[in-house]
Amino acid sequence: MDFDLKTYLDGKNRKINQALEKLLPQKSLRIVMAMRHSLMAGGKRLRPVLCLAAADTVCGNSANALPAACAIEMIHTYSLIHDDLPAMDDDNLRRGAPTCHVAFDEASAILAGDGLLTLAFEILSSAENLSPARNLSSSGLKNPDKAIDILKIINRLSRAAGYENMIEGQMQDIASEGVLLDVDQLEKLHALKTGAMISASVYAGAVMGRASDEQISHLEEYAYNIGLAFQVADDILNVEGDPEIMGKAAGTDNDRGKNTYPALLGLKESKAEAVKLVDRAIKSLEIFDKEPASIKSGPLCAIAKYIIERKL
Amino acid sequence: MDFDLKTYLDGKNRKINQALEKLLPQKSLRIVMAMRHSLMAGGKRLRPVLCLAAADTVCGNSANALPAACAIEMIHTYSLIHDDLPAMDDDNLRRGAPTCHVAFDEASAILAGDGLLTLAFEILSSAENLSPARNLSSSGLKNPDKAIDILKIINRLSRAAGYENMIEGQMQDIASEGVLLDVDQLEKLHALKTGAMISASVYAGAVMGRASDEQISHLEEYAYNIGLAFQVADDILNVEGDPEIMGKAAGTDNDRGKNTYPALLGLKESKAEAVKLVDRAIKSLEIFDKEPASIKSGPLCAIAKYIIERKL
Numbered sequence: 001m002d003f004d005l006k007t008y009l010d011g012k013n014r015k016i017n018q019a020l021e022k023l024l025p026q027k028s029l030r031i032v033m034a035m036r037h038s039l040m041a042g043g044k045r046l047r048p049v050l051c052l053a054a055a056d057t058v059c060g061n062s063a064n065a066l067p068a069a070c071a072i073e074m075i076h077t078y079s080l081i082h083d084d085l086p087a088m089d090d091d092n093l094r095r096g097a098p099t100c101h102v103a104f105d106e107a108s109a110i111l112a113g114d115g116l117l118t119l120a121f122e123i124l125s126s127a128e129n130l131s132p133a134r135n136l137s138s139s140g141l142k143n144p145d146k147a148i149d150i151l152k153i154i155n156r157l158s159r160a161a162g163y164e165n166m167i168e169g170q171m172q173d174i175a176s177e178g179v180l181l182d183v184d185q186l187e188k189l190h191a192l193k194t195g196a197m198i199s200a201s202v203y204a205g206a207v208m209g210r211a212s213d214e215q216i217s218h219l220e221e222y223a224y225n226i227g228l229a230f231q232v233a234d235d236i237l238n239v240e241g242d243p244e245i246m247g248k249a250a251g252t253d254n255d256r257g258k259n260t261y262p263a264l265l266g267l268k269e270s271k272a273e274a275v276k277l278v279d280r281a282i283k284s285l286e287i288f289d290k291e292p293a294s295i296k297s298g299p300l301c302a303i304a305k306y307i308i309e310r311k312l
Numbered sequence: 313m314d315f316d317l318k319t320y321l322d323g324k325n326r327k328i329n330q331a332l333e334k335l336l337p338q339k340s341l342r343i344v345m346a347m348r349h350s351l352m353a354g355g356k357r358l359r360p361v362l363c364l365a366a367a368d369t370v371c372g373n374s375a376n377a378l379p380a381a382c383a384i385e386m387i388h389t390y391s392l393i394h395d396d397l398p399a400m401d402d403d404n405l406r407r408g409a410p411t412c413h414v415a416f417d418e419a420s421a422i423l424a425g426d427g428l429l430t431l432a433f434e435i436l437s438s439a440e441n442l443s444p445a446r447n448l449s450s451s452g453l454k455n456p457d458k459a460i461d462i463l464k465i466i467n468r469l470s471r472a473a474g475y476e477n478m479i480e481g482q483m484q485d486i487a488s489e490g491v492l493l494d495v496d497q498l499e500k501l502h503a504l505k506t507g508a509m510i511s512a513s514v515y516a517g518a519v520m521g522r523a524s525d526e527q528i529s530h531l532e533e534y535a536y537n538i539g540l541a542f543q544v545a546d547d548i549l550n551v552e553g554d555p556e557i558m559g560k561a562a563g564t565d566n567d568r569g570k571n572t573y574p575a576l577l578g579l580k581e582s583k584a585e586a587v588k589l590v591d592r593a594i595k596s597l598e599i600f601d602k603e604p605a606s607i608k609s610g611p612l613c614a615i616a617k618y619i620i621e622r623k624l
C-alpha cells in the first residue's frame with residue numbers, strides 16, 4: 001500500500017501551526033500582527049515538514065524536532081518578507097495575501113522579518129527545546145548532550161541562512177535579473193538561495209532524531225536533490241500553474257527576465273530534469289529500507305514524489 | 313590610584329577589532345563589503361566592552377567572552393543599519409561615514425543587516441566558542457556545561473534583540489516621533505530599544521565568566537542604570553556635542569521632534585539625572601569590592617563614570 005502523504009502532511013501541518021500559534025500568540029502589538037500576518041498565512045510548510053519527516057525517518061518520532069521545525073519556518077518566512085520588499089523583488093502578493101509591507105508598511109515589514117529571524121534563535125535556545133519531549137523515553141537524552149546537538153543545529157541553520165548561503169543567494173538573484181545564466185550557474189544560485197536551508201532543515205530533524213553520521217550524509221544527499229527538484233518544479237509552475245490555486249500570478253518570472261529552467265532548458269527538458277533529481281533523492285533513502293517492509297523512509301519518499309506532482 | 317580606563321578600553325577595542333576581522337575577513341563579495349562597511353567603521357564598541365568587562369569583573373579574565381562580545385557588536389551593528397534605512401530613520405551618516413544603504417544600496421543594506429544578525433548566532437554556536445579558551449586553566453569548564461551556558465546566552469540575546477525588546481523599541485520610536493511622551497514613557501522606550509541589549513551584553517560576559525546568580529543580579533542592576541545613563545548622556549550630546557568629534561550632526565533630535573531628556577527635563581535636570589543613574593550603577597558594584605584594595609570592579613566602575621564625561 002502506498003504511503004498516505006495527504007494524511008501525513010495534514011497531521012504535520014496541524015502540529016506546526018498549533019506550535020507556531022503558541023510560540024507567537026496573537027497580540028494587539030503592531031509588530032506581532034505584522035509577524036503573524038506572514039507567518040500564519042499558510043504556505044506549504046515544506047521546510048518544517050522535511051525537518052519532522054527526517055526525525056521520523058531516523059527514529060520514528062518527531063516530537064523532539066518540533067521547536068526546530070517552527071524556528072525553520074520562521075527563518076523561511078523572514079526571508080520571504082525581506083525578499084518581497086520594494087528595494088528587492090517588490091512583490092505585492094504572497095501566499096494569496098498582500099505582502100507584509102503592503103498590509104502594514106515598509107518599516108514594519110523590515111522589523112517583522114528581523115523579529116522572526118531573531119525569534120527562531122530564541123526558540124532553538126529555549127529551555128523548552130532543551131528539555132526532552134514528554135513522549136520520548138526517559139532513558140533518552142541527557143540535557144548536556146542535547147545542548148551540544150542544539151548548538152550544532154543553530155550553527156548549521158545560521159550558516160545556511162547566512163551571508164555565505166541564503167543571503168548571498170538573494171544578492172546574486174537580484175544581481176542576475178536580466179543577465180543570462182547557464183544551467184550550472186542557475187543550479188549554484190538555487191543551492192545558495194534555497195538549497196542550503198532545505199538541507200539544514202533535514203539536518204536539524206535528523207540530529208534531533210539522533211541520526212548516525214552515515215544516516216545524516218544520506219539525508220543530505222536526499223535534501224540536495226529535492227531542493228533542486230523543488231526549484232525546477234517551481235519554475236515550471238510559474239509557467240504552467242493556475243494563478244487561482246497558487247495565490248499568485250503566473251508568468252511573472254519571464255516578465256522580469258528571471259533565469260529559470262524552462263527558459264534555459266525548455267519545458268520538456270525541465271520536467272525530465274525534475275524527475276531525474278527526484279529519482280536520485282529517492283535512491284539515497286535506500287539505506288533506511290534495509291529491513292523488509294520498513295516504511296520508515298515513507299514520508300521523505302512520498303514528499304520527493306509530490307514535489308513534481310504538486311499544483312501549488 | 314585611579315583605574316586607567318583609556319588603556320583598558322584601547323586594549324579591549326584592539327582585541328574586539330582583531331577578532332571581528334577574523335570572524336568576517338575582507339572578501340570581494342558585495343555582501344561582505346557591505347557588512348564590513350558598517351561593522352568595521354569603528355564606533356564605541358560599548359556593548360562588547362561591557363561584555364568583556366563583566367567577565368573580567370567576575371573572574372579576572374575575559375578571553376572566554378570574546379566570541380560573545382563580537383556577536384553582540386554584530387547584532388548592534390545590524391540594528392543600526394536597519395534603523396538608518398530610508399523606511400525608518402533615513403540617516404545618511406553614521407560613525408562618520410555614509411550609512412550602509414548610501415554607500416551600497418537599499419537591498420544590500422537590508423541583507424547586510426540580516427547577514428550580521430545571522431552571523432552573530434553562527435559565532436555564538438560555533439565549535440570555537442564551545443571549546444575552552446586556551447588561556448583558561450584546563451581544570452575549568454566541561455564542554456557540555458559550557459554548551460548549556462552558551463544556549464542561555466543565545467536565548468538572552470535573542471530575547472533582548474527580539475520583538476519584545478529592541479525591535480519593539482524601534483517600532484515605538486518610529487511611532488512616537490512628533491508625539492509628546494512623559495519621562496516614564498521615554499525611560500520605557502529606552503529600556504526596550506537599548507537597555508535590554510546592554511543588560512544582555514553584561515549578562516553574556518558574566519555567564520562566560522561563570523558568575524554566581526547573586527553576582528549576575530548585581531551586574532544587571534548596574535547594566536540597567538548605565539544603559540539609561542548612556543541614553544540621557546546621548547540626548548545631552550545631541551544638544552551640546554561637537555559634530556566634528558561625533559561624526560554626525562548636532563541638534564538633529566530636536567529638528568525631528570524626537571523625545572529627549574533635555575526636551576522633557578531641561579539640560580540641567582538631565583545632567584543631574586545622568587549623575588544619579590551612574591551613582592546607582594556604581595553602588596550596585598559594591599559586592600565585588602568586599603576584599604580590601606580589590607580592583608575587580610575597576611573597569612565597570614570607570615565605564616560608568618566615563619558615560620557622563622564622554623564627548624562622543
